[in-house]
Amino acid sequence: MMTTQALPTALAAIVDDFQALTEPERLQLLLEFSQGLPELPERLKDHPELLEQVVECQSPLFLTIETEKGGGPAGAVRLFFKAPAEAPTTRGFAGVLHEGLDGLSAEEILSVPDDMPELLGLTRAITPLRMRGMTAMLGRIKRKVAASTAVRS
Amino acid sequence: MKGNAMSYPVEQNEKFAAYAHPERLVSTEWLAAAVENGAVASGQLVVVESDEDVLLYETGHIPGAVKIDWHTDLNDEVTRDYVDGAAFAELAASKGISRDSTVVIYGDKSNWWAAYALWVFTLFGHQDVRLLDGGRDKWIAEGRELTTDRPAPARGDYPVVERDDAPIRAFKEDVLAHLGKPLIDVRSPEEYTGQRTHMPAYPEEGALRGGHIPTAASIPWARAAAPDGTFRSREELDALYLGEAGLTEGDDVVAYCRIGERSSHTWFALKYLLGFETVRNYDGSWTEWGNAVRVPIVKGAERGSFPVAVGA
Numbered sequence: 001m002m003t004t005q006a007l008p009t010a011l012a013a014i015v016d017d018f019q020a021l022t023e024p025e026r027l028q029l030l031l032e033f034s035q036g037l038p039e040l041p042e043r044l045k046d047h048p049e050l051l052e053q054v055v056e057c058q059s060p061l062f063l064t065i066e067t068e069k070g071g072g073p074a075g076a077v078r079l080f081f082k083a084p085a086e087a088p089t090t091r092g093f094a095g096v097l098h099e100g101l102d103g104l105s106a107e108e109i110l111s112v113p114d115d116m117p118e119l120l121g122l123t124r125a126i127t128p129l130r131m132r133g134m135t136a137m138l139g140r141i142k143r144k145v146a147a148s149t150a151v152r153s
Numbered sequence: 154m155k156g157n158a159m160s161y162p163v164e165q166n167e168k169f170a171a172y173a174h175p176e177r178l179v180s181t182e183w184l185a186a187a188v189e190n191g192a193v194a195s196g197q198l199v200v201v202e203s204d205e206d207v208l209l210y211e212t213g214h215i216p217g218a219v220k221i222d223w224h225t226d227l228n229d230e231v232t233r234d235y236v237d238g239a240a241f242a243e244l245a246a247s248k249g250i251s252r253d254s255t256v257v258i259y260g261d262k263s264n265w266w267a268a269y270a271l272w273v274f275t276l277f278g279h280q281d282v283r284l285l286d287g288g289r290d291k292w293i294a295e296g297r298e299l300t301t302d303r304p305a306p307a308r309g310d311y312p313v314v315e316r317d318d319a320p321i322r323a324f325k326e327d328v329l330a331h332l333g334k335p336l337i338d339v340r341s342p343e344e345y346t347g348q349r350t351h352m353p354a355y356p357e358e359g360a361l362r363g364g365h366i367p368t369a370a371s372i373p374w375a376r377a378a379a380p381d382g383t384f385r386s387r388e389e390l391d392a393l394y395l396g397e398a399g400l401t402e403g404d405d406v407v408a409y410c411r412i413g414e415r416s417s418h419t420w421f422a423l424k425y426l427l428g429f430e431t432v433r434n435y436d437g438s439w440t441e442w443g444n445a446v447r448v449p450i451v452k453g454a455e456r457g458s459f460p461v462a463v464g465a
Binding site for chain 2: 027028030031034059085086087088089090092124125126127129130
């Protein structure tokens, strides 16, 4: 069984929070993450073509990454998500990944295990079908980070 | 049939009167009045929200409405099937629903999931179950009241009723036997033709092959809904299903989609709005048919013909 020790600090803290709760409380926490997902900055709001859709999500979810300039290989990766208010579960997943991964280095993000979403303990309450959306979101972020790292090296 | 003592009065209006079963729909105005006069709070009328998104109800719902989730509440956890009679009785009772309750269901996405829940209620023969025309989006668009308060309904009295699938549910074998009679494919045109819609690096989940069941007419489910999420008028639905799809009165019809949810919406329109007696929803739908061994499919925009050469 994977433990939170393998995860970046912020993400490990989120996973610990979820695991400490009962199932209904976990759903409530996911709802809070959906409410806490930051808005897109203006420059991305006006350019939807800069975001990619994660089609595995049940509801429209778009994301992109940027690497902070001048950082070299350890430059901080910034994450941006867009999902409608009518899709709180999808927004909640995005909120968890944003709070857990935004600002980390490419290496830290790439080290997150692909099955990390299972650690949240939501699979039964949310169902495996819906959890696939979050796994796909993480996978897409990692692919984009890997691609941007390859370009720079 | 014996009259239902507990049944809540049926809404009368001109639009609904044109449908075959006007008693299956209620409007947002009608429901708002029922909330206002205390019928929902007293449990005389049970309002159920059923959405695709499992957290949407928690963001705010119609006052007094309870939540039923299509996946966690209505699907069996291990078998690809619906819950059994005992589980349904427990679910209903826990939501304050009795066998003779009038239940009004509403949800997101033009009632796509609400229609699915209504179809499952019908598998158990629940008699008085209605849809809120326009669903959650219309209620919100009209600025009507929402709350995050969770109701704590008094337990309902619900017997264990065996599901009766045959009248409204088709299995793969039923569909094979049905070939030659009308089928409605309610998926998007891209799913119907079998055209790939995603980039190769992001494999589409679901089916090994793309296309449709031979002879199926393509009528995407959302065409039965107006922009505000309400059902199209009788006249418009007649033009769509009798005209474009070519159905005739008395036809035995099977509708399908990917997993049987979108086709529940079409099933509702055919069964209750147009009055087709025999309409079945094939819930195995494309995730079963598109993966099954030695069943015929047709690719492209043509409906195709039956019989077709199988297994050659």
